[in-house]
Amino acid sequence: MGAVHLAYEVVDSQLVDRHEQKIGRVDALLLEAEPGKPLRVATIVIGAAARARRVGGWFAATRRALRALAGIRAEHESRIPFSAVRRIGDTIQLDVEERALESEHFERWLGDHVICRIPGASGASK
Amino acid sequence: MKKWGEIALGVVTSIGGFLEVGSIATSVQGGAIFHFQLAWVLVLGTASLAFLMEMTGRLAAVSRRTYADLLRERFGYRFFVVPLLAVFIVSLLVLTSEIGGVAIALQLATGIAFRWWAIPIALIGWLLLWRGTFSIVEQGTAMLGLVALTFAVGAVKLHPDWGTLGRALLPSTPSRDSARYWYIAVSMLGASISPYLYLFYSAGAIEDAWTIEYLSVNRITAGLGNLFGGGLAIAALVTAALVFEPRGIQVDRYEQIALVLATPLGRAGLVLFIATLCITCFGSTLEIALAIAYLLAQGFGWQWSENLKPGKDARFSTSYTVLIVLAAVPIALGADPLQLTNLSMVVTAASLPVTVIPLLVLMNDGDVLDTHVNGWISNTALVVIALLSVVLLVAALPLQLLGGG
Amino acid sequence: MLQSASVRRAALALVVGVAIAGCGAAPELDQQLETLSSWTATLELAKERHGAAAISTTYATQLADAARSALGKTEQQIGHAVHSRIDSSYAADALDSLRGAIRQLDAETGR
Numbered sequence: 001m002g003a004v005h006l007a008y009e010v011v012d013s014q015l016v017d018r019h020e021q022k023i024g025r026v027d028a029l030l031l032e033a034e035p036g037k038p039l040r041v042a043t044i045v046i047g048a049a050a051r052a053r054r055v056g057g058w059f060a061a062t063r064r065a066l067r068a069l070a071g072i073r074a075e076h077e078s079r080i081p082f083s084a085v086r087r088i089g090d091t092i093q094l095d096v097e098e099r100a101l102e103s104e105h106f107e108r109w110l111g112d113h114v115i116c117r118i119p120g121a122s123g124a125s126k
Numbered sequence: 127m128k129k130w131g132e133i134a135l136g137v138v139t140s141i142g143g144f145l146e147v148g149s150i151a152t153s154v155q156g157g158a159i160f161h162f163q164l165a166w167v168l169v170l171g172t173a174s175l176a177f178l179m180e181m182t183g184r185l186a187a188v189s190r191r192t193y194a195d196l197l198r199e200r201f202g203y204r205f206f207v208v209p210l211l212a213v214f215i216v217s218l219l220v221l222t223s224e225i226g227g228v229a230i231a232l233q234l235a236t237g238i239a240f241r242w243w244a245i246p247i248a249l250i251g252w253l254l255l256w257r258g259t260f261s262i263v264e265q266g267t268a269m270l271g272l273v274a275l276t277f278a279v280g281a282v283k284l285h286p287d288w289g290t291l292g293r294a295l296l297p298s299t300p301s302r303d304s305a306r307y308w309y310i311a312v313s314m315l316g317a318s319i320s321p322y323l324y325l326f327y328s329a330g331a332i333e334d335a336w337t338i339e340y341l342s343v344n345r346i347t348a349g350l351g352n353l354f355g356g357g358l359a360i361a362a363l364v365t366a367a368l369v370f371e372p373r374g375i376q377v378d379r380y381e382q383i384a385l386v387l388a389t390p391l392g393r394a395g396l397v398l399f400i401a402t403l404c405i406t407c408f409g410s411t412l413e414i415a416l417a418i419a420y421l422l423a424q425g426f427g428w429q430w431s432e433n434l435k436p437g438k439d440a441r442f443s444t445s446y447t448v449l450i451v452l453a454a455v456p457i458a459l460g461a462d463p464l465q466l467t468n469l470s471m472v473v474t475a476a477s478l479p480v481t482v483i484p485l486l487v488l489m490n491d492g493d494v495l496d497t498h499v500n501g502w503i504s505n506t507a508l509v510v511i512a513l514l515s516v517v518l519l520v521a522a523l524p525l526q527l528l529g530g531g
Numbered sequence: 532m533l534q535s536a537s538v539r540r541a542a543l544a545l546v547v548g549v550a551i552a553g554c555g556a557a558p559e560l561d562q563q564l565e566t567l568s569s570w571t572a573t574l575e576l577a578k579e580r581h582g583a584a585a586i587s588t589t590y591a592t593q594l595a596d597a598a599r600s601a602l603g604k605t606e607q608q609i610g611h612a613v614h615s616r617i618d619s620s621y622a623a624d625a626l627d628s629l630r631g632a633i634r635q636l637d638a639e640t641g642r
Binding site: 008011012013014015021022023024025027046051054055056090106107108110111114115116118120121122123125126 | 189190191195198199200202203204206207256257258259426427428429430433434435436437438440441443444493
């Protein structure tokens with residue numbers, strides 16, 4: 001594989017799991033610095049908190065305050081080792097299961113508790 | 127062969143899709159006060175939309191990603207938040223107006239006040255999105271939307287002076303009532319060039335699995351579809367110019383607009399007007415709810431498709447559900463639909479820069495479009511449209527204060 | 532000192548101008564009369580169309596009701612815009628015309 005331009009080809013790219021299911025976008029990349037070792041791209045972060053921080057400190061702080069007001073504590077964020085990257089192209093494929101991702105919590109919660117209560121929501125294709 | 131079917135469908139969709147509550151209201155108001163004079167604004171708006179749709183369609187066909195996808199990917203989340211918020215708020219306002227349009231149509235037909243129709247309309251719209259596929263939504267509204275051709279028939283039957291109309295297709299300045307003239311001009315542009323239209327078109331190209339082979343389909347659909355659609359808006363303006371203007375009837379309420387077809391088409395006229403208003407606004411309701419849901423899903427990377435069962439794309443389907451119900455609330459509470467429409471059109475016009483200017487970058491980006499980047503014609507058109515959008519942003523607020531109802 | 536006085540005057544003019552433009556100050560008499568004659572003409576057209584069986588009674592009734600509410604609103608506001616005897620006779624005529632048109636449409640629809 002040739003050089004990968006992190007900013008243009010990785011950050012904000014669409015992520016898909018083993019089954020080509022969409023699992024969000026690359027909201028942040030974490031580098032890892034271990035003494036004596038070179039810096040390397042270690043982790044892909046999928047999560048609203050990471051996104052908010054990219055807009056600005058004030059944005060993230062406002063978001064935290066609003067969530068505190070609403071009594072929402074849990075941050076559902078996924079940190080996936082960069083080694084899970086299988087393919088970088090139109091989308092970035094990760095060797096993970098959508099079901100196992102913490103960041104997909106809301107999708108699953110909606111699916112199980114709201115959507116499935118309404119007729120016509122599941123079953124064979126439309 | 128299949129391509130010709132797709133072109134036909136795309137053109138037909140655009141014909142009915144162009145005319146909706148905003149175009150009907152602003153074209154009729156414009157014709158009633160200024161006769162044919164504002165027709166050039168519709169030409170400008172239609173041409174601009176045609177170019178914008180061709181471009182976002184080309185983006186989807188070549189890069190296999192929608193315009194919303196690319197807004198996030200190529201500009202980063204930090205920038206994306208701006209068009210996200212702008213389009214969300216503005217489109218929600220327009221969505222409310224469209225539901226208002228359907229509600230008014232049903233009131234005109236039955237006598238039952240429009241506020242009682244708001245929730246039922248939202249529920250039926252929701253049901254169609256919940257159970258229907260993209261093709262069903264697209265084709266259904268396209269076929270039924272053809273009823274909008276009524277305006278063309280009505281306009282012709284009124285025997286317009288074609289010479290005067292032809293001259294009105296060229297820009298002109300008003301001899302009186304400047305503030306009102308330019309206010310209506312801005313709201314006509316907001317009705318013609320709505321971000322949800324070219325965002326939806328881009329998403330639709332992906333739903334329909336367009337590839338590079340579809341570039342000519344894209345060009346023909348965007349061009350012809352808007353040509354006919356814009357023609358219908360001009361027809362609406364003409365009917366108002368010939369029925370209302372000579373009698374000094376200015377449009378303050380939707381109830382008055384319905385009269386415009388009762389003169390050339392008799393009994394059928396009122397029925398067809400009500401049907402046109404009802405169907406075109408309902409189609410737009412579905413389209414806008416989907417467009418906003420697409421924007422959210424694509425921007426945040428959720429699973430999405432109108433062809434998936436709602437259980438498979440929970441956040442996406444929850445989005446359009448919440449949106450359509452939310453938009454029905456102001457109408458159910460009795461908000462004046464015509465004032466709401468006029469306001470939403472001006473606000474739309476003012477919001478254009480954030481979705482037009484990024485195209486200047488994307489359409490010339492070889493990484494995204496390969497060899498299919500803009501030629502000089504498209505780029506010139508895009509620069510003109512971008513400048514227009516900035517003018518609209520600057521002019522919108524003063525005009526709303528000085529020329530608004 | 533002279534400069535600051537003219538700047539202040541300009542600022543005041545700007546504020547007053549925006550305030551006038553922005554506030555929902557009672558519409559001018561011309562606009563009120565236009566609205567009244569517009570509705571009068573609307574109802575005349577409606578009466579003619581109803582006679583030709585081109586519009587339903589349900590719809591014509593809604594028009595009459597809409598005209599009535601426009602009449603009521605204008606009646607309230609027009610007092611503020613009238614500044615002379617001629618003005619008030621124009622206003623009275625316009626209001627009467629609309630009232631007459633409403634009565635005629637009601638008669639036409641059998642209310």
